[in-house]
Amino acid sequence: xxxxxxxxxxxxxxxxxxxxxxxxxxxxxxxxxxxxxxxxxxxxxxxxxxxxxxxxxxxxxxxxxxxxxxxxxxxxxxxxxxxxxxxxxxxxxxxxxxxxxxxxxxxxxxxxxxxxxxxxxxxxxxxxxxxxxxxxxxxxxxxxxxxxxxxxxxxxxxxxxxxxxxxxxxxxxxxxxxxxxxxxxxxxxxxxxxxxxxxxxxxxxxxxxxxxxxxxxxxxxxxxxxxxxxxxxxxxxxxxxxxxxxxxxxxxxxxxxxxxxxxxxxxxxxxxxxxxxxxxxxxxxxxxxxxxxxxxxxxxxxxxxxxxxxxxxxxxxxxxxxxxxxxxxxxxxxxxxxxxxxxxxxxxxxxxxxxxxxxxxxxxxxxxxxxxxxxxxxxxxxxxxxxxxxxxxxxxxxxxxxxxxxxxxxxxxxxxxxxxxxxxxxxxxxxxxxxxxxxxxxxxxxxxxxxxxxxxxxxxxxxxxxxxxxxxxxxxxxxxxxxxxxxxxxxxxxxxxxxxxxx
Amino acid sequence: xxxxxxxxxxxxxxxxxxxxxxxxxxxxxxxxxxxxxxxxxxxxxxxxxxxxxxxxxxxxxxxxxxxxxxxxxxxxxxxxxxxxxxxxxxxxxxxxxxxxxxxxxxxxxxxxxxxxxxxxxxxxxxxxxxxxxxxxxxxxxxxxxxxxxxxxxxxxxxxxxxxxxxxxxxxxxxxxxxxxxxxxxxxxxxxxxxxxxxxxxxxxxxxxxxxxxxxxxxxxxxxxxxxxxxxxxxxxxxxxxxxxxxxxxxxxxxxxxxxxxxxxxxxxxxxxxxxxxxxxxxxxxx
Ligand SMILES: Cc1cc2nc3c(=O)[nH]c(=O)nc-3n(C[C@H](O)[C@H](O)[C@H](O)COP(=O)(O)OP(=O)(O)OC[C@H]3O[C@@H](n4cnc5c(N)ncnc54)[C@H](O)[C@@H]3O)c2cc1C
Ligand code: FES
Numbered sequence: 003x004x005x006x007x008x009x010x011x012x013x014x015x016x017x018x019x020x021x022x023x024x025x026x027x028x029x030x031x032x033x034x035x036x037x038x039x040x041x042x043x044x045x046x047x048x049x050x051x052x053x054x055x056x057x058x059x060x061x062x063x064x065x066x067x068x069x070x071x072x073x074x075x076x077x078x079x080x081x082x083x084x085x086x087x088x089x090x091x092x093x094x095x096x097x098x099x100x101x102x103x104x105x106x107x108x109x110x111x112x113x114x115x116x117x118x119x120x121x122x123x124x125x126x127x128x129x130x131x132x133x134x135x136x137x138x139x140x141x142x143x144x145x146x147x148x149x150x151x152x153x154x155x156x157x158x159x160x161x162x163x164x165x166x167x168x169x170x171x172x173x174x175x176x177x178x179x180x181x182x183x184x185x186x187x188x189x190x191x192x193x194x195x196x197x198x199x200x201x202x203x204x205x206x207x208x209x210x211x212x213x214x215x216x217x218x219x220x221x222x223x224x225x226x227x228x229x230x231x232x233x234x235x236x237x238x239x240x241x242x243x244x245x246x247x248x249x250x251x252x253x254x255x256x257x258x259x260x261x262x263x264x265x266x267x268x269x270x271x272x273x274x275x276x277x278x279x280x281x282x283x284x285x286x287x288x289x290x291x292x293x294x295x296x297x298x299x300x301x302x303x304x305x306x307x308x309x310x311x312x313x314x315x316x317x318x319x320x321x322x323x324x325x326x327x328x329x330x331x332x333x334x335x336x337x338x339x340x341x342x343x344x345x346x347x348x349x350x351x352x353x354x355x356x357x358x359x360x361x362x363x364x365x366x367x368x369x370x371x372x373x374x375x376x377x378x379x380x381x382x383x384x385x386x387x388x389x390x391x392x393x394x395x396x397x398x399x400x401x402x403x404x405x406x407x408x409x410x411x412x413x414x415x416x417x418x419x420x421x422x423x424x425x426x427x428x429x430x431x432x433x434x435x436x437x438x439x440x441x442x443x444x445x446x447x448x449x450x451x452x453x454x455x456x457x458x459x460x461x462x463x464x465x466x467x468x469x470x471x472x473x474x475x476x477x478x479x480x481x482x483x484x485x486x487x488x489x490x491x492x493x494x495x496x497x498x499x500x501x502x503x504x505x
Numbered sequence: 506x507x508x509x510x511x512x513x514x515x516x517x518x519x520x521x522x523x524x525x526x527x528x529x530x531x532x533x534x535x536x537x538x539x540x541x542x543x544x545x546x547x548x549x550x551x552x553x554x555x556x557x558x559x560x561x562x563x564x565x566x567x568x569x570x571x572x573x574x575x576x577x578x579x580x581x582x583x584x585x586x587x588x589x590x591x592x593x594x595x596x597x598x599x600x601x602x603x604x605x606x607x608x609x610x611x612x613x614x615x616x617x618x619x620x621x622x623x624x625x626x627x628x629x630x631x632x633x634x635x636x637x638x639x640x641x642x643x644x645x646x647x648x649x650x651x652x653x654x655x656x657x658x659x660x661x662x663x664x665x666x667x668x669x670x671x672x673x674x675x676x677x678x679x680x681x682x683x684x685x686x687x688x689x690x691x692x693x694x695x696x697x698x699x700x701x702x703x704x705x706x707x708x709x710x711x712x713x714x715x716x717x718x719x720x721x722x723x724x725x726x727x728x729x730x731x732x733x734x735x736x737x738x739x740x741x742x743x744x745x746x747x748x749x750x751x752x753x754x755x756x757x758x759x760x761x762x763x764x765x766x767x768x769x770x771x772x773x774x775x776x777x778x779x780x781x782x783x784x785x786x787x788x789x790x791x
Pocket of ligand 1: 128129130187188189190191192193210211212213217218219220223224225252253254255275276277278279301332333336363439441442473474475476480481482483484486725
């Protein structure tokens, strides 16, 4: 990883440096040529120093200063074909908003983003830009290093934060009431987009959320140090201000059946955005020992129930010394970094393939390393070993090597026979992915799903049941915030069309 | 927010509350439970079985023992106060049909969730035998309610202060030896009691259901914190249960998992912890 080993600058140093760089750039007083733009140094994200941040839950990345944002936006050469847009799942006019930042017109920048994305402050922080817009960026290509692409995500975050921190967030206009009701199940990103888009058309919207707080994975999964909860809360407040009703503590399938919403409660359409909330386990020996957790449980205790705040929280979280986290995605990084913050002495990530195949965002991997997380690649757990109290004490692992590429194009890990070895751990967090939660399917006849339990939809996001639409992780399998939002937008459009055409 | 409509202390630290929850009261079936928490931010979520419901009044009844932080705080709430968060009904309802003779064994607070099941079994036309077990006389709850529906009611106390001085497994064994033997046993109570009920009925091949009350967070299958080993398979109590074939449940693993946080809860409630483990020790020795 390129971030490894380099000296981290303090936020003040970065801001100062940017001021000087910008002054010298603008002192030339002539239009910048592409060559000049490519020569501007990529702006490093200011961050809390590793030693400090492992002792708190506050956000790690602190956001660009105005000068940094300007410099970074000036790096964009405004190439005609704009391949970045192709890389964006919701087709944001990226060169457009980047140019607006370069011209110091932040309002215009955020307006351009918001035409296509409802949650820029979230997406700017959690999107895997390096495999989306930034992977295609011409600047990165010209510099022969994708990590030197224009930092589109950081710029997105910059203007979204500017909007929020300066009180510029507007409650979108809502058309006059149509008297038609729409139910939205779940309150993750897919659902929030549906609620906003459908409400804008004047329809009454009720969100039903199983947990006591809305926001989905953005609230209970992704930790505070990566996505401050108050950002998510403000988005939800905007929805409430638009007149969206949110019913928490409401499990569709249990408190009320999906079909009853339409048949008895008068909802004209239903959107199912219940996410991929069924933790996968490995089905190996010792998995139910005390001290073995799903990442979902570990993270929910810490994030939703705030168990990290040991003084105030009533929810306990396991006190660990040596933690093994199995997996290589964002969920694994979040679990490992949470364990570090909760005071574990050693945290190890164990992953079957190599770092190149890790699905986690590059920045999360780098941050985890800076925080002292130890990476074991080409290894996997074979069984968990416990003591007489039924607590996990050791993990038996197996080494792997990379074989032929599989259907996903990633080289398949092949186990090395006889390579077993044992490591001591008092905690194991299983973060190998999520399947879809079967509750809605089990309690709704006629709802077609794949054999993995994902709801099947057509190109308008409609399910096999009339008036019922679905999107996000429940359709895609565990995916991303931005893809969930994209599906939500499409579903909202279909719902709005359906309702527009009837009395 | 769910308003508390009535509150009654049943024994030293056992409380019964009627709570406003109109939708839950009409949807719930015997065997299901709710999860509640007392505030949005720092509170713990705990599962409690629904002991009864009154759809006309839009209320459910919960019965709980004030042992942990949350149940103690809950016990201090009064009529008119509200429970911040309450979600349900969760879990699968008990499968109720005419089996023939059904023995319902309720231990301690487990008598509460047993009541609606016993009621259902009776209504379905079963011969209903109820065994209530408690440590002592003043801890026996719902005796009148059970007497009203049971064809036969047996009360056991550990100290002999009421009914038979016996563990519930004693009369259960006798019933299994009767001819005809019971067609079904349902046991709800402390894990150790359910474990021994299951091992009592096993040699007689009497199918035995147990209702497990594990640690839970969401109650919708999302966290896996509630998982148990049933016949070598991993099951989630909140969505696959809460009732399982007692002959297949790995109770030892379940009890250890229940104690996962005991060490850490210690600083909150050191005394209770010791008490709990001592009782458990005493019971295992019997
Ligand atoms: C730890 C973690 C880290 C992640 N990091 C990233 C990242 O960095 N970048 C990224 O893009 N993506 C990330 N993801 C993935 C991303 O969060 C998800 O793809 C996205 O949130 C899916 O959105 P959704 O709207 O489909 O549902 P979710 O966000 O999963 O929300 C579903 C909601 O529905 C509720 N629900 C479920 N069943 C019912 C029911 N029956 N009745 C009522 N409510 C119900 C749930 O309680 C939940 O609140 C991460 C996921 C996790 C778990
Ligand atoms: S309580 Fe979380 S899965 Fe059962």
